[in-house]
Amino acid sequence: MRGSRKMAISIKLLSDDLGYEEARDLCREWLKWHWENYPSDWPVEGNPMEPERFKKVLEDMPNLHARPRGGIFVASIADQPVGCVMYSEQSALVAEFNRMFVSEAGRGHGVGRRLLDAMFNQMIEDGYQMVMFTSAKFLTHAKAMYENVGFTNRPHPEGFPDEWIPYTYCMERSLRD
Template sequence: MSPVAFEATLENLHDIHKRPLGGVLIASVDGIPSGCVMYSEAEPGVAEFKRMFVNVSSRGYGLGRKLLDAMIEQMVADGYQRVFFSSATFLKHARAMYENAGFVPIAHPDGFPDEWRDKVYFMERSL
């Protein structure tokens, strides 16, 4: 993503993930925002989630899994039947969490740059 495209995405996060087709979930530790996840509609019945982060100082509380479970529950309530995402291959603990939550690997989308194929993976699951 180019710097210009990245900046535009940041400026439009509220529109990209707004209700009723998207969502932003925030996790807190001792009242301090410590993690988040965002999702939006990719196509009718299918959601894509992005931007799952847990603050380094808040890791070890299970926030990632709690965010993932809460997001899936909200997606089901929103009427989605499937969810997918992409993530970096170096985030091995995250991948294990996704696999434990029922996500399975899927192919890279058509046109995905060859130079990124070993750095990024895609997964999905039914809801």
């Protein structure tokens, strides 16, 4: 898919088992990519990307991001899933997103930005006024993209695991115009 001219990107808000499996497959691809590219980013003990821990999260993904206060989006190019992002309620007016991933086949086509825009629009429809997230410090390329769409640094939320703080950063963005 790389190197081709303008590709048609479709974004869908998931609502069925087939779509959830597409999102799970993308998350599994991300986990594989993560461990191949960043094997020592974090101590093994307590790592949120530990395969068995991650597997349990993927199994419960539809519940964790259930409508009407959450959602899961999948982006496709030529009917091939190439990216995903999901969100849930963090507090009354604040959404939290996570598991954003664009596969190597989808990179360079604006998929990440399109996923974020679709998610922001849905969050606004859902009544949220702010969005926040936590990510790993080693993902510096992702942080630059988030800054480009208006995210700014914020403190870790109350109750965030102390042992994860040295390896993560938190950001937020207003959803108001």
